[in-house]
Amino acid sequence: SAVISQKPSRDICQRGTSLTIQCQVDSQVTMMFWYRQQPGQSLTLIATANQGSEATYESGFVIDKFPISRPNLTFSTLTVSNMSPEDSSIYLCSVESGGPGRAYGYTFGSGTRLTVV
């Protein structure tokens, strides 16, 4: 399965600033997924990033707040913009494991633990 490198692993940011999270995959993948895990909660899908097209956002998430780039088949970034303490979460990127199709499951990055003060 794919190996994902995600950085930064953690950061403490001032409210009103922005943070860009990077996700690098060791193989080419069609879709990359960004999740948010709020403290003590499960994972919520933010958006799906396809190379060469606009990301598809889930209900409750908008591009102005969480702009995503997908410049090639191995890399994506998620920016958390104009941060507030409510944005304090773990952010994870993910790709389908071993090939297209849900049968393989997903591989996850190690996550970015964001604290907004």
Added chain:
Amino acid sequence: AQSVTQLGSHVSVSEGALVLLRCNYSSSVPPYLFWYVQYPNQGLQLLLKYTSAATLVKGINGFEAEFKKSETSFHLTKPSAHMSDAAEYFCAVSGTSSASKIIFGSGTRLSIRP
């Protein structure tokens, strides 16, 4: 629509005891089912998956799960708990098409008592 319910946000067992983490799903189409583990300060790791082959699925670290369609369940078990099993466990469901999204349960924190 699909959903997953994990019964018990926190389960505590003694070292060497049976581990049972419960997961019930709802799906209007034949599902794929997954169990993931998250160790402290780490991402998620796939433990095992059900993809319509054998109903008893064996995963890593001695875990296994049984798909029971009649009970819409996919409970995770391990015969003998180790201290290293302490982690958060997530059950997840998806459809089988490429357009399906994966939906995660709320998670169960497993604690192991010495």
